[in-house]
Amino acid sequence: MNKGLVIKSTGSWYTVKSETGQMIDCKIKGNFRIKDIKSTNPITVGDHVVFRLDEQEEENATKPVGLITEIAERKNYIIRKASNLSKQSHIIAANIDQAFLVVTINYPVTTTTFIDRFLASAEAYRIPCTLIFNKVDRFNKEQTKQLDDLIEIYSSIGYRCLKTSTKKDIGLDTLKKWMTGKINVFSGHSGVGKSSLINKIESRLNLKTKEISEYHLSGMHTTTFSEMFELSFGGYIIDTPGIKGFGMLDM
Incomplete structure (x- = not known):
């Protein structure tokens, strides 16, 4: 397992900077949600995450592809209402x-x-x-x-x-x-x-x-x-x- 920092979010993909400085494009494992936050995006820029390299995805990709499996507890975050779902929110940055x-x-x-x-x-x-x-x-x-x-x-x-x-x-x-x-x-x-x-x-x-x-x-x-x-x-x-x-x- 690898640890990293999410430095870019484009909705379905996240760019994670690993502890070794490598940039890995990652997806999320399954459909996990952050406790007590009804959010359209479970992971955001600034999150500290645990990921593993996805060998299946790598076969079809030109560079390493990761799968985010865990997210560390946030010290803070900024949130706003999601534009399309009034009851949900969108986290725009953390930590x-x-x-x-x-x-x-x-x-x-x-x-x-x-x-x-x-x-x-x-x-x-x-x-x-x-x-x-x-x-x-x-x-x-x-x-x-x-x-x-x-x-x-x-x-x-x-x-x-x-x-x-x-x-x-x-x-x-x-x-x-x-x-x-x-x-x-x-x-x-x-x-x-x-x-x-x-x-x-x-x-x-x-x-x-x-x-x-x-x-x-x-x-x-x-x-x-x-x-x-x-x-x-x-x-x-x-x-x-x-x-x-x-x-x-x-x-």
Whole structure:
């Protein structure tokens, strides 16, 4: 038996990264369901699984094919209503180490209502959240004071905050350090600069970060498939649909 991490889900097939770093396309053994979760998908990106190589399937395949036989208990997950079955849900990611909410007090405005809703959702899903205050190079004295007041409020209740600017390279090394070795999710309003931030710290993900931005923010994409991308400095970033509303299903 082999252990691995599910890094991509396409409904019936799952890409599992084995402990040796090999990518194995896997199916699920039988029809097992996760206890107490009425979900359209029993396995999701971020799950730790046990699988065995399927010799029957391998005969007809050009590369190894696996069969997932067990799933480890999740420390957390994000869930949303399934689009076609109102009584069921769809798990879009599991075992997330941290979420980053990218906010701007101007260009565009991120309201405290939006921030608080996101933080409440993250708490409900047991996902630690960091606030990234972006575009600090653009703010005048009055706006900088407003920004500092916000940081003081959120810091005082235990949230980690960071000022960033891609144009002036402010806070990027710290952000990279915080992401290293973790499974990360980014969110925030359209235009706050998520794509630019991610491109700056991991330029080879250029195309994917544009997709991440669109998935999170425009609401135009209806895909239900998630994928994790490995970061060159260690860790992962999750590209997943439906993160904008953070599910709110079982709150």
